[in-house]
Amino acid sequence: MTTIAVAETPLVLSLLRLADTALVHSHRLSEWCGHAPMIEEDLALANLALDLLGQARALYAYAAEVEGAGRTEDDLAYLRDAPQYRNVLMAELPRGDFAFTILRAFLLSAHAHPFWQAASRSTDAQLAAIAAKAEKEAAYHVRHSGEWTIRLGDGTEESRRRMLAALDALWPYTGELFEADEADRAMIAAGVLPDPAAIRPAWEATVARVFDEALLPRPADGWMHSGGRTGRHTEHLGHMLAVMQHLQRAYPGCSW
Amino acid sequence: METVAERTPAASSVGDRARLIEAARVAAASVVDPEIPTISIADLGVLRDVRLGADGVVEIDITPTYSGCPAMRMIALEVEAAVERAGLGRPRVNLVLSPAWTTDWITPAGHAALLAAGIAPPPPAASRRALFGDDVPVACPHCGSRETGLISEFGSTPCKALRRCLACGEPFHAFKCL
Numbered sequence A: 001m002t003t004i005a006v007a008e009t010p011l012v013l014s015l016l017r018l019a020d021t022a023l024v025h026s027h028r029l030s031e032w033c034g035h036a037p038m039i040e041e042d043l044a045l046a047n048l049a050l051d052l053l054g055q056a057r058a059l060y061a062y063a064a065e066v067e068g069a070g071r072t073e074d075d076l077a078y079l080r081d082a083p084q085y086r087n088v089l090m091a092e093l094p095r096g097d098f099a100f101t102i103l104r105a106f107l108l109s110a111h112a113h114p115f116w117q118a119a120s121r122s123t124d125a126q127l128a129a130i131a132a133k134a135e136k137e138a139a140y141h142v143r144h145s146g147e148w149t150i151r152l153g154d155g156t157e158e159s160r161r162r163m164l165a166a167l168d169a170l171w172p173y174t175g176e177l178f179e180a181d182e183a184d185r186a187m188i189a190a191g192v193l194p195d196p197a198a199i200r201p202a203w204e205a206t207v208a209r210v211f212d213e214a215l216l217p218r219p220a221d222g223w224m225h226s227g228g229r230t231g232r233h234t235e236h237l238g239h240m241l242a243v244m245q246h247l248q249r250a251y252p253g254c255s256w
Numbered sequence B: 001m002e003t004v005a006e007r008t009p010a011a012s013s014v015g016d017r018a019r020l021i022e023a024a025r026v027a028a029a030s031v032v033d034p035e036i037p038t039i040s041i042a043d044l045g046v047l048r049d050v051r052l053g054a055d056g057v058v059e060i061d062i063t064p065t066y067s068g069c070p071a072m073r074m075i076a077l078e079v080e081a082a083v084e085r086a087g088l089g090r091p092r093v094n095l096v097l098s099p100a101w102t103t104d105w106i107t108p109a110g111h112a113a114l115l116a117a118g119i120a121p122p123p124p125a126a127s128r129r130a131l132f133g134d135d136v137p138v139a140c141p142h143c144g145s146r147e148t149g150l151i152s153e154f155g156s157t158p159c160k161a162l163r164r165c166l167a168c169g170e171p172f173h174a175f176k177c178l
Helices: A010-030 A039-067 A073-078 A098-119 A125-153 A157-173 A182-189 A196-214 A235-244 A246-250 B014-029 B072-085 B108-116
Strands: B047-052 B058-062 B092-095 B148-152 B160-165 B171-175
Touching (some): A010 A073, A010 A098, A010 A235, A039 A073, A039 B148, A098 A125, A125 A196, B014 B058, B058 B072
Antiparallel strands (some): B148 B160
């Protein structure tokens, strides 16, 4: 199996982390296509997935350009295996039920929105341009997933039971959203990336506002999962990539 | 978007250059949005710039409405074809992201074209209010009533929401504010 080894300078690594999280979450959302509880929701989840796919493409294209090894966005998406993926673990968890899908989209977009807002002032002009577009899309994502979180949390006994189960499962993955390692700190110091500590208050406020209306408790921050951003993934990512990358694996270099 | 750019017929004087750029602009502006074929990419605000490169090749900048807009590739190909058909050589089509497209760039003619197609134009001045969920009133493109309600924030394309008129009962698409 052909895989590529990307030279991960701090900037390339940062772009891959953002792109991989967007692509992997996009893929999980797209798994609902044709299966959502109603047609409007089918379209909505596909739209969310499409926005994330577009963001991922722009980020991969830029990462490839920065790396300067002549690679394309497709090479980065299709020719890296799970240990080379840099997405946060929350994005790769199997799609679960509708409550799980909605809550994950809410927790991730409540983070993405203030993140892109801050990144639109990045000292890196291309990242700032990508962020300016992503910020507006993320605003729609927070609103859509937030409204569903409220409807399900404060809904029927069944919807509430499922939301509480999703919350139990997902909360231990939220810590990874706010990690900063050496590469991150270099990018933060250069004004390329926002400091996760500065994103946190906005995320907390959105979570508090929506959970309050949804009658969901904000769980205590206990032990948190970690590792996705350095390539230590759950078993689920490999299975997902096997599907996503199948065509390139079976017919290397194929295109249409 | 890899294409082999071709030099346009030699444009020597300043006047020639200006006429050539104008001709290229007219050709590019004739391309319509593949998903909303009643509106041209110029009226949509997707066509950002037309100029002549130092090497004599027409250069055209287009910008996506949404990050994932699947129509961009097709728009780029159609722009190339339109400029070539006009006898101006094959242009270089660049995808530019900055500044980010906003619904404010849709021209008054674009608003009229959307309305004629039964699509409610976006509220003016990409207001943060509309973006952050205050339900700005949207008039029905069929009967003009402002008594309309949201069915779904996400319609058949990323740029449209689905609404319904409470007066005439017709469902309609509304261009989203971005």
